[in-house]
Amino acid sequence: MDMNLFNIISNQELPCKGKILISSPFLNDIHFMRSVILLVEHDQEGTVGLIMNKNFKLNVYLNDLLPGFESVPKIPVYKGGPVGCDTLFYIHRFKDLQGAIPIMPGLYLNGDFEQIKSYIQNEGETEGVVRFFTGYAGWSAKQLEEEIHENSWVVSDIKDNLLSNMNLKQLWKNSLYKLGNKYALWAKYPIYPGLN
Numbered sequence: 685m686d687m688n689l690f691n692i693i694s695n696q697e698l699p700c701k702g703k704i705l706i707s708s709p710f711l712n713d714i715h716f717m718r719s720v721i722l723l724v725e726h727d728q729e730g731t732v733g734l735i736m737n738k739n740f741k742l743n744v745y746l747n748d749l750l751p752g753f754e755s756v757p758k759i760p761v762y763k764g765g766p767v768g769c770d771t772l773f774y775i776h777r778f779k780d781l782q783g784a785i786p787i788m789p790g791l792y793l794n795g796d797f798e799q800i801k802s803y804i805q806n807e808g809e810t811e812g813v814v815r816f817f818t819g820y821a822g823w824s825a826k827q828l829e830e831e832i833h834e835n836s837w838v839v840s841d842i843k844d845n846l847l848s849n850m851n852l853k854q855l856w857k858n859s860l861y862k863l864g865n866k867y868a869l870w871a872k873y874p875i876y877p878g879l880n
Contacts, residue, residue, distance in 0.1 A: 695863075697839035699828050701726050702788030704846075705733060705837045706859045709873035715766045718856045718875070721821055722775070722846055724785070724793045731823040734773060736846050737855040738763040746816050752801055759810055764817030774800065775847065776814035788842070815847045838867060 699705065705721040721733040739762060746759040749772070753759065764773055776792055778784060784795030804810060823831070831837055843862045844855065851858065860871040 695838050695840075696832060699723055699726050699731060699832065699837075699839050702791070702842070703839050704736070704842055704859065705828075706840055706856065706863075706867075708836055708838070709870050709875075711836050716821070720855050720859050721765075722787070722842070724775070724787050724820075726828075728825060730825050731828045733821045734764040734775065734817050735762070735821055737852050739852070744818070752805065756804055756807070759804065759816065761816045761818055764819045765821030767820050767822045769819040771818065771820075772797075773817045773820060774814055775817075776800070777847070778803075778814070791842075791846075812845055812847050838863065 697703075701723055703723050705719075705723065707716050707719045707721075709718070711717055715738075716735070719738060720736045722736055723731060723733045725732040739760075744761045746761050747753040747756065749761065761772075774794060774797075775787065776784070776795070777790060778792060778795065778799075779790070781792065781795035781799055784792040787793055800814060803814075828837070832839065838860075840859060840863060844851075844858065857871040860867040
């Protein structure tokens, strides 16, 4: 197979809050390989994002991490990134949640956790409404722009319900396919090309 077929240049779009990053198939960092990252902050000081498609090797549930969730259905916690792994983050659709930070229309970060807790304890639906993470991905000023220039990332608009747990393993491929033929080639690149 001619591997030069996969040498595609990133779209070089500028990152901003509310966009997603899709890693190139050549990015072999253990934390970011085949990842899709929601950008929740981007300014002159740097960038913060949450990896949307990474589980822990052993399932982690909010019910096991915090008191008060013992009697509700299991709520998964995802690996948001390698920084601040002892910190809980959540994205959600509650526009009136006190202290919530808008990411884009209809999508918010964090806010009053007691309100979230009460919502869940009163049998509120979590699937497609709120999603929990430990840790985040972070870049210093201009670092992400340099990585995009090096073709490590493609910047895109959100085209999926990122709060849904469905098709988590397919999110990277599906996100590339939705960018069109050029990037669909990246989605076909094998994880371990030497084994093919």
